[in-house]
Amino acid sequence: MTKDQRKLVRKLVIAIPVLAIALYFIPIITIIFLVCGLIDVMRNDRKDQRLFSLYFLGNGIFTWLLSPFNLLVDLLCYRNHGVWKIDQFPADYQREINEVLGVFKERRNEIIADIDANFGSGRRGMYVYQWYGKHKIDNIAEFNKDFKYIKTIAVSVFSGRESTSWHFGPLRLSLRVLYNLIPVNAEIFVQCGNVKNYWHDNPLFIFDDTLLHRSVNEYDGRRYCVFVDIVRPSPMPRLIAGMLAFVSMSVERINSIFYKNWKMIGSSKKKPETA
Incomplete structure (x- = not known):
């Protein structure tokens, strides 16, 4: 197992129980953030493991948490060319x-x-x-x-x-x-x-x-x-x-x-x- 793979496994060990707890106690809010995050991250053209790992488990977490707001901004603006x-x-x-x-x-x-x-x-x-x-x-x-x-x-x-x-x-x-x-x-x-x-x-x-x-x-x-x-x-x-x-x-x-x-x-x- 490579260093990056070990790092990913450690993040998943923490993230999966946190997600399970969130789905149990605040299921609607958690599902909204998951759906908005998936819509948001799919705007990227390099849809590989690195993209999803960084977005949901790395330095993109803050962007994910703001995804409902960012998607609202998209509705208020002209087409985003990227x-x-x-x-x-x-x-x-x-x-x-x-x-x-x-x-x-x-x-x-x-x-x-x-x-x-x-x-x-x-x-x-x-x-x-x-x-x-x-x-x-x-x-x-x-x-x-x-x-x-x-x-x-x-x-x-x-x-x-x-x-x-x-x-x-x-x-x-x-x-x-x-x-x-x-x-x-x-x-x-x-x-x-x-x-x-x-x-x-x-x-x-x-x-x-x-x-x-x-x-x-x-x-x-x-x-x-x-x-x-x-x-x-x-x-x-x-x-x-x-x-x-x-x-x-x-x-x-x-x-x-x-x-x-x-x-x-x-x-x-x-x-x-x-x-």
Whole structure:
């Protein structure tokens, strides 16, 4: 038996009695969560043991617990393409995406130099201009305004040969927009299900991060990716934005779970020097 198989068996030994107890004491609620979870996980295109194990027994448990809410959000939004192209967004969404990416393209060298000066050493960093509408680093004037649809503006930094494991995001109120600032012809990519996007082929990748995905950097240098969250396109954009704003009230606690391996850099204000 392999290490992964032993790990799966240990999880099942715990999960099966817990599920049996839940079905006995709260059968209707348990069945609702099981059905919603199955509907939700089947949206993924790689339907293998790893998918179901991670979703129900691994880092996707939080996504599973939120599946009834996420499925409700799907009913309130336009069709979810999973992996998106920018021209699939309404025109006003496209304008905001292009506006923000245009600033990154124009001021790329300045932004990277500032990140390197503040990040120092570490495996993964997140250089944050806005986080769910909260303003953080303020040294790029174009990012200091409140956008209608874009709620997070940051840069994700990976050190050389640093990658994430396969994982799920928690909520489908927003979509993830990634843009690689220095596309290198190497084993550097983001993968969502069966779609593997090499940054040197296409520096822009937009996707639903509640699908199983990973980010890989098998290059010796740093990888810099613009990291943007944009409200899901919907016939009721104010409702979706309002729901996201409500959820963001507890985002600091969520961050501690989903970004525990990241160095969060969120203020450009200098600390006073001590004697």
